[in-house]
Amino acid sequence: MRVAAVLLAGAALAACARPGEQRALDDALVGIADDAGLHVVITDRLGAVRTLTQGRLEIWAAAPAIELTVDVATGGAGRWQITVANALPDAELREGGAPLGVPLPAPRPTVLVRDVDLSSGRHVLTVGPADVAGPLRIAAMADIQTGLPTVDDVFAAIATTNPRFVVCMGDLTERGELDEYALLDRQLTTLPVPLYTTLGNHELWAEAARYQGRYGPASFQFTFHDVAFTFADSGDAGLDPIVEEAVGEMLAAAADRQSLFLTHFPPVDPVGIRDGAFRSRRDAQRLIGTLATSGVDLALYGHIHTYAEFEHAGIPAFVSGGGGARPERWDGIGRHFLVIDLAPGQPPIVGVRRVD
Amino acid sequence: MALAAALVASPAAAAPPADPPFADPPVTASPPRPAEAAPADPPADPPAVTPGRRAAAIALAAIPGLAVPGLGARVVGERRAARRLLAMRAVGLGMMVVGGVPLLVTYGSAKLVVPGVHLSVAGSGLFLVGWWADVYAAAGGGGGAPRRRTPIELSADATWIDDAFHGGRALIGVGGRGHRGRWTLAARVAGAHAGALAQARVDAAARVWRPDARGSGTGLDVRAAIDAIRDDDDRVTTVTGELAARGRLHLADLDRALAGSFVELDAGLGLQAVAYRAGDADLAGVLISRFAGGVFLPCARGEVAVFYDHRRDTLAGGLPAGRAAGFFGSVGATAEVAITPTWIATAAVEFGSARLATLGVRRGLR
Structure with missing residues (x-):
């Protein structure tokens, strides 16, 4: 009986060796919807289809520029109201390079609403701004959690720095509760630019589908102004092999341009003995080696509720966990975010801004 | 430090070295207790325990014993062992609290990591092993002895x-x-x-x-x-x-x-x-x-x-x-x-x- 108990315990431990596997598989299905005579696919999964009902299609964009492939069946042809939330304020809906549909009043700058007449057949639509090159300023933050009710303070401070958009390294909520996500969506209405994010371990207190259905995949890459932004799901304090392989391919594809890597857990804690990091340092070191061989220019992390500037494998790296979660004490930082200036051929310039 | 704390009340004397085939020098157990020992001390010979009582002791040590230190040893009449396990687990719990609470309150302050984690882990060890040792005592122990390694x-x-x-x-x-x-x-x-x-x-x-x-x-x-x-x-x-x-x-x-x-x-x-x-x-x-x-x-x-x-x-x-x-x-x-x-x-x-x-x-x- 003792042997059986040991074997059972071993089997249980072995079974949970890949806690992020299903989430990684589910990521591949994000951005696909089929209903009301429409089949919608967001290219590279750069968004979530929040609503697809007769006459209404609502998308949450996970990147500054996205592409939708819409197959319209005979029964789906007609007038559609297409809403793209979390869009750049100057984004436009286009088909074949030409603006599409009639603009309708939108509740805030980051929402694009168009009244569109869709005929049956395939439509390839794009949503994005006109600018594709030049210097770029963004803000970065993570770890909102219990600070959700007052994160509008952080958003207001971010707005004063005029970023093109915000990137977030996860832990948007404390427990992944539905009312927390609803509150986050309300708070995001105070942010005049979009926020692109991956998830953190706190989103995993509830099923990850809640996150993926709202904000898109946890691991993805987009390129804007010739800068590659690669987000990786490390919500279980490590990358699943599926994610690690995908991240390796995405980073390799971006090796000839400026490249930022973002994930929730720092692979290695800048205070090594604390180990607020990947659950396996050897897995972490393998990832850092990949970042180095792929020529990543900047790595951004959250999880630790402090600010830290450090390097791994010579790559500049930052921990910025000042989104409002309970702060680490005695670190003299509190709520904060990063302002990052990116210019072609120049190393990223990173500054930290306190909110309080 | 943790071991020293747990040993506060332990007899320290060790027998002179010997070199039997397997065993360590005999480790001194409880010293022989004189007849005038405190009434709470058990007699020198192990108390007779019925199979039913031993089974109950094991069950009590295993489940409520997690929260009640020394319960199993007490049920089989090993009161001194029960008191020592209580002390060991109290020291462990204290170390967990002293090490863990500041880490929790400061949300993992880098300044407290070394003492905090060391105290928490060592305290957890004393607390959990004390629990397991109570089950072991309730079961009557195994009579094992340390092996003496070859040079x-x-x-x-x-x-x-x-x-x-x-x-x-x-x-x-x-x-x-x-x-x-x-x-x-x-x-x-x-x-x-x-x-x-x-x-x-x-x-x-x-x-x-x-x-x-x-x-x-x-x-x-x-x-x-x-x-x-x-x-x-x-x-x-x-x-x-x-x-x-x-x-x-x-x-x-x-x-x-x-x-x-x-x-x-x-x-x-x-x-x-x-x-x-x-x-x-x-x-x-x-x-x-x-x-x-x-x-x-x-x-x-x-x-x-x-x-x-x-x-x-x-x-x-x-x-x-x-x-x-x-x-x-x-x-x-x-x-x-x-x-x-x-x-x-x-x-x-x-x-x-x-x-x-x-x-x-x-x-x-x-």
């Missing part, structure tokens, strides 16, 4: 490593260990996959309390180690230096009813250098914090132990512990059994991000 031991082992990224890899190792007086020196090299994974380790230790390095009973070592791992699959090479104190307490030193069980704590710091295929090398700190609890086998033939290791830089890494992922290290079990006075079989399993299983053999040279 020189040579070893060979095979480790199967399975992780989500590489699948299974086999690591074949050879090593040796020598003891002289208070000193121990050990070395091991291992390799796998035609050299794609290679490990070399050198350990040195000085026994500063009960200074007989061959004894496997109560003792306190100051130890240092260099551990190098080259993993061509990961294109990473690490070299880690360790400095730590490792203490083991044979619980017979607390009460004879606990004879044969032990707790072991290991606490220290390390520094790891990492070289990648590209980019600069890195240096990172390592916090060494580990506890184990186990039993000596009858006739001093060896020991079996379970452990928790807070480190996550080892081949095992840390457990994918659900919502607590990224906080915990690995867990495992070790066993060594003397087949003859000079041939010892060894086995170990460890569960972290990777799963390790090791089988080996040691040859003792006199």
Whole structure:
């Protein structure tokens, strides 16, 4: 009986060796919807289809520029109201390079609403701004959690720095509760630019589908102004092999341009003995080696509720966990975010801004 | 420190060294109790316990005993053992609180990590092993005794490593260990996959309390180690230096009813250098914090132990512990059994991000 108990315990431990596997598989299905005579696919999964009902299609964009492939069946042809939330304020809906549909009043700058007449057949639509090159300023933050009710303070401070958009390294909520996500969506209405994010371990207190259905995949890459932004799901304090392989391919594809890597857990804690990091340092070191061989220019992390500037494998790296979660004490930082200036051929310039 | 705290009330005298085939010098259990001992003390002979009472004691020790220290020992009449276990677990709980609460309140302040984690892990060890020892006492103990090691031991082992990224890899190792007086020196090299994974380790230790390095009973070592791992699959090479104190307490030193069980704590710091295929090398700190609890086998033939290791830089890494992922290290079990006075079989399993299983053999040279 003792042997059986040991074997059972071993089997249980072995079974949970890949806690992020299903989430990684589910990521591949994000951005696909089929209903009301429409089949919608967001290219590279750069968004979530929040609503697809007769006459209404609502998308949450996970990147500054996205592409939708819409197959319209005979029964789906007609007038559609297409809403793209979390869009750049100057984004436009286009088909074949030409603006599409009639603009309708939108509740805030980051929402694009168009009244569109869709005929049956395939439509390839794009949503994005006109600018594709030049210097770029963004803000970065993570770890909102219990600070959700007052994160509008952080958003207001971010707005004063005029970023093109915000990137977030996860832990948007404390427990992944539905009312927390609803509150986050309300708070995001105070942010005049979009926020692109991956998830953190706190989103995993509830099923990850809640996150993926709202904000898109946890691991993805987009390129804007010739800068590659690669987000990786490390919500279980490590990358699943599926994610690690995908991240390796995405980073390799971006090796000839400026490249930022973002994930929730720092692979290695800048205070090594604390180990607020990947659950396996050897897995972490393998990832850092990949970042180095792929020529990543900047790595951004959250999880630790402090600010830290450090390097791994010579790559500049930052921990910025000042989104409002309970702060680490005695670190003299509190709520904060990063302002990052990116210019072609120049190393990223990173500054930290306190909110309080 | 934790061991010292737990030993506050323990009898300290040790018998002069002897060198029987298997056993440590007889570890002093509770001293003979005079007739005028306090009424609360049990009689010198073990109390007679009916099978039903023993079964009830085991059940009580196993379940409510987690919260009521020493319950099982008390039910079988081992009141002194119960009091000692109460003290041991109270010390452990106190260390967990003193170490853990400030970390919680400061949300992992870097300034408190070293004392906080060391106290928390060592306290957890005393608390949990005290619980297990109560079950052991309730069951009547096993009558095991520490094995006395031979002056020189040579070893060979095979480790199967399975992780989500590489699948299974086999690591074949050879090593040796020598003891002289208070000193121990050990070395091991291992390799796998035609050299794609290679490990070399050198350990040195000085026994500063009960200074007989061959004894496997109560003792306190100051130890240092260099551990190098080259993993061509990961294109990473690490070299880690360790400095730590490792203490083991044979619980017979607390009460004879606990004879044969032990707790072991290991606490220290390390520094790891990492070289990648590209980019600069890195240096990172390592916090060494580990506890184990186990039993000596009858006739001093060896020991079996379970452990928790807070480190996550080892081949095992840390457990994918659900919502607590990224906080915990690995867990495992070790066993060594003397087949003859000079041939010892060894086995170990460890569960972290990777799963390790090791089988080996040691040859003792006199």
